[in-house]
Amino acid sequence: MSLAEKYPQEIQKIFAKYPPEQKRSAVMPLLYLAQREEGFITKGAMEEIAGMLGIKVTEVAEIVGFYTLYHDEKAGKYRMQVCTDLPCALRGADKFIEELCGNLGVKVGETTEDGLVTVEAVMCLAACDKAPMLQTQGSDGINYHENMTVDKTLELIEALKKSVA
Numbered sequence: 001m002s003l004a005e006k007y008p009q010e011i012q013k014i015f016a017k018y019p020p021e022q023k024r025s026a027v028m029p030l031l032y033l034a035q036r037e038e039g040f041i042t043k044g045a046m047e048e049i050a051g052m053l054g055i056k057v058t059e060v061a062e063i064v065g066f067y068t069l070y071h072d073e074k075a076g077k078y079r080m081q082v083c084t085d086l087p088c089a090l091r092g093a094d095k096f097i098e099e100l101c102g103n104l105g106v107k108v109g110e111t112t113e114d115g116l117v118t119v120e121a122v123m124c125l126a127a128c129d130k131a132p133m134l135q136t137q138g139s140d141g142i143n144y145h146e147n148m149t150v151d152k153t154l155e156l157i158e159a160l161k162k163s164v165a
């Protein structure tokens with residue numbers, strides 16, 4: 001089913017916020033809408049959004065690729081995005097993500113066997129002095145976790161596991 005068929009009212013509301021000559025600005029909320037259901041944006045949804053806005057699919061795909069909030073691949077119920085950018089790396093983020101992945105039995109970019117968590121390395125999340133830090137993205141939205149240790153992160157994962165059980 002297309003986005004237009006699934007979310008006619010939401011799409012109407014989004015477009016109502018922009019003057020017709022600036023409708024391409026609606027790309028961000030439309031992508032957010034498209035991602036809501038499956039946790040990632042399908043090729044079909046990108047094509048549909050490009051069609052609605054009169055822009056190229058490659059332009060939509062570039063936006064999806066640029067922002068850590070958007071995803072073009074299926075993942076676990078939660079994305080655990082660890083900042084490994086330079087300032088965080090200097091505060092131990094690389095070692096942190098390596099140990100975390102070791103504990104979970106995954107590599108960066110992979111999902112735990114139970115489908116709960118996908119560990120991702122991302123660029124600056126604007127909490128550079130609080131590394132190691134990560135954000136989780138899931139059905140409860142986006143949450144920041146700062147000054148993390150591997151043990152604290154494993155506890156967090158246990159809590160997430162209970163919340164979806």
Ligand code: FES
Nearest residue numbers: 083088125127128
């Ligand atoms: S460099 Fe990691 S939050 Fe800024």
